[in-house]
Amino acid sequence: MLSVAVNRYGGDETLRDVIDEMHAKLHCCGADGYGDWSRIFWVENASVTSRKELAVPRSCCDRVTYSECVTTVPGDLPEVLTIYKRGCNSVLKQHLRYFTH
Numbered sequence: 001m002l003s004v005a006v007n008r009y010g011g012d013e014t015l016r017d018v019i020d021e022m023h024a025k026l027h028c029c030g031a032d033g034y035g036d037w038s039r040i041f042w043v044e045n046a047s048v049t050s051r052k053e054l055a056v057p058r059s060c061c062d063r064v065t066y067s068e069c070v071t072t073v074p075g076d077l078p079e080v081l082t083i084y085k086r087g088c089n090s091v092l093k094q095h096l097r098y099f100t101h
Contacts, residue, residue, distance in 0.1 A: 002031040002088060002089050002092070003031040003032070003036070003089075005018075005019060005031070006019065006030055006031045006036050006037075006040065007040050009040070009057070010040075010041065016057075019057070019059070020057060020058075020059035021059075022088055023057065023059035023060050023084065023088070024059050024063070026088055026091045026092070026095070027062075027063075027084050027086070027091070028084050028086050028087060028088035028090075028091040029056055029057075029059075029060035029083055029084040029085065029086070029087070029088070030056070030060070030087050030088065031087055031088060031089050032087040032089055032090075033085060033086065033087040034056050034060055034083055034084070034085055034087075036087070037055055037056045037057070037060075038055070056083055060083040060084050061082060061083055061084075062082050062083060062084060069082045069083065
């Protein structure tokens with residue numbers, strides 16, 4: 001279900017706000033990880049011309065390094081990115097387990 005929401009991010013402002021809030025509060029990015037954003041047609045940065053470039057919403061930026069956040073890089077270089085790398089699905093599951101046990 002979260003994957004469907006991410007796929008609709010670019011076309012629904014309310015849904016976009018909810019996903020941005022989720023990224024910021026749960027410190028996660030995308031449904032299964034930041035790579036989700038390279039598989040959909042939404043791109044925040046108009047300079048991204050290839051699916052090989054990674055473009056993520058600004059809400060995926062780590063709040064500690066937000067002013068220096070890099071949301072677009074050539075290729076897939078997670079070790080140099082200042083974004084949340086874990087997907088929100090796994091974070092939500094972890095929180096649910098904690099609160100239901």
